[in-house]
Amino acid sequence: MTEDAPTVTDDASTETEDAPTVTDDAPTDEAAIRERLQDVLADVAFPVADPLEVAAGVDAPHAERVVVDDRRFTAMELAVRLEPHHEFPYETASALVDDVLAGLREEELL
Numbered sequence: 001m002t003e004d005a006p007t008v009t010d011d012a013s014t015e016t017e018d019a020p021t022v023t024d025d026a027p028t029d030e031a032a033i034r035e036r037l038q039d040v041l042a043d044v045a046f047p048v049a050d051p052l053e054v055a056a057g058v059d060a061p062h063a064e065r066v067v068v069d070d071r072r073f074t075a076m077e078l079a080v081r082l083e084p085h086h087e088f089p090y091e092t093a094s095a096l097v098d099d100v101l102a103g104l105r106e107e108e109l110l
Contacts, residue, residue, distance in 0.1 A: 030110060034097055036066050040075050041093040049089045051079050054096070068109050082107070 044057030058075050065072050073081070078100060085103030090096040104110035 030101060033066060033068060033104070033110070034101060037097045037100055038093055040066065041096065044093060046093055047089055047091045048096075051083070051086065051088070054079065068104060071109070 040058055041054070043059060044054055048054050048057075055076065065074060066078060067073075079086075082100055082103035085099055085106060086096075087099060090099075101110065
């Protein structure tokens with residue numbers, strides 16, 4: 001197996017060894033979730049016109065995990081689940097994160 005090959009985790013998801021991971025004891029308060037989302041979006045070139053531009057800039061959209069309460073979401077799962085709450089285009093990562101957090105509250109996930 002090469003170092004960059006996907007590995008199977010306990011929850012049967014795949015991640016590359018160098019992809020950021022979230023531990024079971026990760027903080028799940030809103031400030032911590034905001035910080036994690038900012039980290040996930042750090043390499044996205046803003047402004048973005050649509051979700052595909054965001055996905056293209058996320059290092060590993062199917063592996064990046066965000067913990068919300070006791071649930072884990074990939075960046076892509078959050079994008080799909082919260083699609084009704086997005087208002088593209090976004091000029092900054094902070095504006096997108098604000099809408100993601102608002103969507104999580106409206107969906108009663110936060």
